[in-house]
Amino acid sequence: xxxxxxxxxxxxxxxxxxxxxxxxxxxxxxxxxxxxxxxxxxxxxxxxxxxxxxxxxxxxxxxxxxxxxxxxxxxxxxxxxxxxxxxxxxxxxxxxxxxxxxxxxxxxxxxx
Amino acid sequence: xxxxxxxxxxxxxxxxxxxxxxxxxxxxxxxxxxxxxxxxxxxxxxxxxxxxxxxxxxxxxxxxxxxxxxxxxxxxxxxxxxxxxxxxxxxxxxxxxxxxxxxxxxxxxxxxxx
Numbered sequence: 666x667x668x669x670x671x672x673x674x675x676x677x678x679x680x681x682x683x684x685x686x687x688x689x690x691x692x693x694x695x696x697x698x699x700x701x702x703x704x705x706x707x708x709x710x711x712x713x714x715x716x717x718x719x720x721x722x723x724x725x726x727x728x729x730x731x732x733x734x735x736x737x738x739x740x741x742x743x744x745x746x747x748x749x750x751x752x753x754x755x756x757x758x759x760x761x762x763x764x765x766x767x768x769x770x771x772x773x774x775x776x777x
Numbered sequence: 778x779x780x781x782x783x784x785x786x787x788x789x790x791x792x793x794x795x796x797x798x799x800x801x802x803x804x805x806x807x808x809x810x811x812x813x814x815x816x817x818x819x820x821x822x823x824x825x826x827x828x829x830x831x832x833x834x835x836x837x838x839x840x841x842x843x844x845x846x847x848x849x850x851x852x853x854x855x856x857x858x859x860x861x862x863x864x865x866x867x868x869x870x871x872x873x874x875x876x877x878x879x880x881x882x883x884x885x886x887x888x889x890x891x
Contacts, residue, residue: 710879713879
């Protein structure tokens with residue numbers, strides 16, 4: 666079983682819809698990250714969370730440490746939001762780790 | 778700051794050849810990470826350095842892979858000899874330091890071994 670599980674794997678929605686991507690993890694963590702990767706492009710860090718909720722523009726990220734679950738929300742989605750969204754964690758296993766453990770990503774397509 | 782700089786952006790090589798990927802981290806960042814991305818396995822940590830010292834290389838797939846960080850502004854990932862299954866996108870990332878979990882990724886090197 667992967668340490669970081671994302672759902673859904675693929676998501677297609679219409680412009681303007683509210684989008685939710687979920688991430689569950691099975692290990693103790695010091696931080697959770699949401700990353701964005703456009704086709705053929707690099708990786709951009711969207712959020713780093715250790716508790717609560719963060720908002721940046723139309724993006725909102727939440728984390729529930731007790732339930733080991735995080736969500737990424739996109740309000741008023743736009744075709745430019747089409748990308749792969751990746752959940753990643755800093756695992757506490759092995760005495761702590763600075764490197765990231767990644768989910769498989771959610772491929773989001775927003776149709777005009 | 779120009780961000781994390783990787784070179785080359787694309788590399789096509791024949792099986793058996795040596796491949797060297799390069800990374801320049803953000804100035805002042807003390808931690809540097811090498812990741813590999815494939816369709817089958819997604820993103821995986823290969824190795825990371827702190828203050829130029831390798832801290833965890835447990836993700837390096839086999840002895841054909843080696844990484845060095847001779848100074849704070851430069852790192853290399855070498856594959857010798859290369860194999861077709863090494864084809865992937867290799868990302869370098871840097872972070873201000875241990876315990877500080879903000880990362881900046883480079884644009885990646887797309888390696889194709891034929």
